Amino acid sequence: MSWRVCENDEYEQGEWEKLPEELLVMVVEKIPVDEMMRVVPLVCKAWWAVLSGPHCWKNIDLLDWSVTKKRSKQVDVAVKKLVRYSKSSFQMLSTFRLGSAGFAFAANRAKCLKILIMRGSNVTDQMVIRHAVSLSNLTHLDVSFCLNISSKGLEAFGKHCKSLIQLKRDMAPPSLGMSIQEEASMVDESEAMVIANTMSKLEHLEITYGRFTNRGINSVLDKCKALSHLDIYGCWGVWPDEALEKKCEELAFFLSSWGDDDIESQ
Numbered sequence: 001m002s003w004r005v006c007e008n009d010e011y012e013q014g015e016w017e018k019l020p021e022e023l024l025v026m027v028v029e030k031i032p033v034d035e036m037m038r039v040v041p042l043v044c045k046a047w048w049a050v051l052s053g054p055h056c057w058k059n060i061d062l063l064d065w066s067v068t069k070k071r072s073k074q075v076d077v078a079v080k081k082l083v084r085y086s087k088s089s090f091q092m093l094s095t096f097r098l099g100s101a102g103f104a105f106a107a108n109r110a111k112c113l114k115i116l117i118m119r120g121s122n123v124t125d126q127m128v129i130r131h132a133v134s135l136s137n138l139t140h141l142d143v144s145f146c147l148n149i150s151s152k153g154l155e156a157f158g159k160h161c162k163s164l165i166q167l168k169r170d171m172a173p174p175s176l177g178m179s180i181q182e183e184a185s186m187v188d189e190s191e192a193m194v195i196a197n198t199m200s201k202l203e204h205l206e207i208t209y210g211r212f213t214n215r216g217i218n219s220v221l222d223k224c225k226a227l228s229h230l231d232i233y234g235c236w237g238v239w240p241d242e243a244l245e246k247k248c249e250e251l252a253f254f255l256s257s258w259g260d261d262d263i264e265s266q
Helices: 009-014 021-029 033-038 045-051 063-067 072-086 100-107 125-135 151-160 180-185 190-198 214-223 242-249
Strands: 059-061 092-096 115-119 140-142 166-168 204-206 229-231 253-255
Touching: 059 072, 063 072, 063 092, 072 092, 072 100, 100 125, 125 151, 151 190, 190 214, 214 242
Parallel strands: 059 092, 092 115, 115 140, 140 166, 166 204, 204 229, 229 253
Antiparallel strands: none
16 A cells, blocks of 8 residues: 655645544544554644544554564554553454553553453463453453463453453364373363353353363353353363253354264354
8 A cells, every 4th residue: 555645734734634533534444553553644644633543443453463573562562552542442452462561551441441352462360360350341352372371360351351241262272192191181171160150141152172071161051141152163171962962052153073063053
């Protein structure tokens, strides 16, 4: 995409400043976020005024951009800048490799935040426990591939985010060549039990390659009465039995590693 910088205020006054702010926001929002931050401030004063105001940043979507960054510090700097621009009115934050500094900064200004996507973040349980109280309005949470968040961090989210209806907790598959004994030693029901005990309003749950067994998923199905979408693909510790299959058949969407018996009904 090419840009032409305004050379004088006459062009700006005659064109862009005549447009209602709502229309300018619609134009600027179509621009990829990296170009929005690097180039838009150079276009003209009207564009810069819109960019630095809160209306462009209801939804802060840095996911595609942040995937290309090797360091959390780069992501944190961008998150802090855009959260400031939003004047704490942002309703969605979507990132990859979010660091502790960016998470804490956003959480402390998250009075309107409803959707938090922090895939591949290095945020720890301790940071989540400290700041989850500020995220009470969350309805959608994605903590996939967050290796430093365990059942303790999930529990903090569950205790403070009582409006959660969607959780994504996808993890990487186990290493190839792992023995049966090694797989058995990795069984951990704690995350499934925390979800069951603290996130009872969930409607949508993706928890692929989890380490729980039938005990954990049965607890989720028994306590999350509103659940309609369940993805447990790669959860090798879960095996179909008559009772579990019956529960899963009642879901609108169900995906597992059980073969051709997956249910995908609308």
